[in-house]
Amino acid sequence: MKQAELADRLNRRLDALTGSPGKLTDRHVRNWLTGKTRWPHARQRLVLEEEFGASAEELGFIPPAARERATSEDPVRRRTFNTATATLTAAALLPDILSNGSTRVGMSDADRLERNFAELVAADNTEGAGIRLETRALAHAQHALDLQAVGQASARVRRRLYYLAAAFTGTALWAAVESQEPKRAKGHLNTALRLAGMAASSEMQMRLWGHAALLSYQQRHLHDALAAADAGRRTYVCRQDGLFRSLASARLAGILSAVGEDSAAQRTLLHAEKTYERTETTEQRPAWISFFDRAELDGLAALVMARLGRHAESEARLHRTLSQLRPELRRNRTYYTIHLALAQLAQGEADQAVATALRVLPTDGEPDLSGRNKKLMHQFNRGVMQVASGAGFVIEWQDRFSEGEKDL
Structure with missing residues (x-):
C-alpha cells in the first residue's frame, strides 16, 4: 500500500470503531515509518x-516506559515497522x-x-517467520518492482529484478505459511509464481512449489500438496543440480507418506539421499x-519415517539431525526437538518425551513459540495427557x- 492508502484504510476502521471519520493522513504514516512518532494514540x-x-509492540512501536530502556541501545530506535519499508526510503538503494x-x-x-534478501533469509533461520518477516519481505518485493518503473535497464537486469521480487514474495509466502495464515499465503503464492515466470527462473519456481505443497498439506488438501511437490521436482533446475533435486525429492517423499503411498515414499526418499x-x-x-544440508535431509527423512509408523527410526534420524544442525538454525532446532518428543511419545517413552519437550518450552526472556512449532507443542501436550495423565x-x-500456555 501507498502511505495515503494505509491512512484511508485506518480511517475507515476508525469510523467503524468510533462512529466518526478518522483524520489520519499520509503524514501520520510517514511519522510512524521514520520514528518521529514512536507510540501512536490509543x-x-x-x-x-x-x-x-x-x-x-510486534509492529515495532515502543511504549514510553520501554523507550527509556532502549535509549542506550539505539538513540534513534527506528522500529521494526520502519525496517519493513526500509528499502523504499533508504537513499543507499536509490538508482543512479x-x-x-x-x-x-x-x-x-x-x-x-x-x-x-540474504539478510532476510538469515533472520528467518534465526528468529523464525512471522508478521515482521512477511511485511519486510513484501516491502523489498515492492521496491524491486518499483525499480522496473523508474528508468532505463537492460533485459538482463529486468529479469533479475523480477527474480528478486519473486524471491522476496516467496519469503512472505513462507512467513504466512509458517504463521498458519492460508488466505494471505495463497495471495503471495499466486503473485510469486507469476513473477518467477516473468523472470524465467525454474529455481525460484521449485522453491515456490515446495511452499505450495506445505500450504496445501496444512489445509489437508493432500492431492493438491502431492501435485505441487511433484511439480517442484519436475522443474528444470532439479534436472541440472542434485542439491535441488534432493530437496524436492525429500519433500515429495513427505507428501507421499502422508497420502498413504508408503512404497513410493520410501523409494523417493532413497533417491533423495x-x-x-x-x-x-x-x-x-x-x-x-x-538451510538444506545432511542434517536437514535427516530431519525430513525422520518426518517420513514417523508417518510410516517407524518411530524408532524417526527418533534415530532426529538425534542425528540435532547433533549436526548448525547453531544459527534455531527455529529448525526447536521444530525437530518437538518432533523428537513426539517420536519418543509414540514409542511409549512418555517420561523421556516430556524431558525432551521441556528443553524447548520458552522460559522468561525467551521468545514465544509460534507458527508450526506452536501447533506441534499443543499436539504434544494433548498426546502426553492421553497416555500418562x-x-x-x-x-x-x-x-x-500452563505457565506459558497463554503465549503458546
Missing part, C-alpha cells in the same frame, strides 16, 4: 493492530540519475537487493537453499506448560 494503535493482525535526468537501474541496484551423496554441496547457490512428571509438565 485509537490509532487499535486500528493498526486490527489492520496488521499484530500488537503495536543520468545526466539527461532519467534514471539508470543496473546490476548494482539488484546486488543491494540480493544482499538484503543417494542424490545428495553424489552432489557437490560446496558450490555457490542461492541464499534461500542454504496421572504420572508425576506429567503433572510437572502441565504446570510448566
Whole structure:
C-alpha cells in the first residue's frame, strides 16, 4: 500500500470503531515509518493492530516506559515497522540519475537487493517467520518492482529484478505459511509464481512449489500438496543440480507418506539421499537453499519415517539431525526437538518425551513459540495427557506448560 492508502484504510476502521471519520493522513504514516512518532494514540494503535493482525509492540512501536530502556541501545530506535519499508526510503538503494535526468537501474541496484534478501533469509533461520518477516519481505518485493518503473535497464537486469521480487514474495509466502495464515499465503503464492515466470527462473519456481505443497498439506488438501511437490521436482533446475533435486525429492517423499503411498515414499526418499551423496554441496547457490544440508535431509527423512509408523527410526534420524544442525538454525532446532518428543511419545517413552519437550518450552526472556512449532507443542501436550495423565512428571509438565500456555 501507498502511505495515503494505509491512512484511508485506518480511517475507515476508525469510523467503524468510533462512529466518526478518522483524520489520519499520509503524514501520520510517514511519522510512524521514520520514528518521529514512536507510540501512536490509543485509537490509532487499535486500528493498526486490527489492520496488521499484530500488537503495536510486534509492529515495532515502543511504549514510553520501554523507550527509556532502549535509549542506550539505539538513540534513534527506528522500529521494526520502519525496517519493513526500509528499502523504499533508504537513499543507499536509490538508482543512479543520468545526466539527461532519467534514471539508470543496473546490476548494482539488484546486488543491494540480493544482499538484503540474504539478510532476510538469515533472520528467518534465526528468529523464525512471522508478521515482521512477511511485511519486510513484501516491502523489498515492492521496491524491486518499483525499480522496473523508474528508468532505463537492460533485459538482463529486468529479469533479475523480477527474480528478486519473486524471491522476496516467496519469503512472505513462507512467513504466512509458517504463521498458519492460508488466505494471505495463497495471495503471495499466486503473485510469486507469476513473477518467477516473468523472470524465467525454474529455481525460484521449485522453491515456490515446495511452499505450495506445505500450504496445501496444512489445509489437508493432500492431492493438491502431492501435485505441487511433484511439480517442484519436475522443474528444470532439479534436472541440472542434485542439491535441488534432493530437496524436492525429500519433500515429495513427505507428501507421499502422508497420502498413504508408503512404497513410493520410501523409494523417493532413497533417491533423495543417494542424490545428495553424489552432489557437490560446496558450490555457490542461492541464499534461500542454504538451510538444506545432511542434517536437514535427516530431519525430513525422520518426518517420513514417523508417518510410516517407524518411530524408532524417526527418533534415530532426529538425534542425528540435532547433533549436526548448525547453531544459527534455531527455529529448525526447536521444530525437530518437538518432533523428537513426539517420536519418543509414540514409542511409549512418555517420561523421556516430556524431558525432551521441556528443553524447548520458552522460559522468561525467551521468545514465544509460534507458527508450526506452536501447533506441534499443543499436539504434544494433548498426546502426553492421553497416555500418562496421572504420572508425576506429567503433572510437572502441565504446570510448566500452563505457565506459558497463554503465549503458546
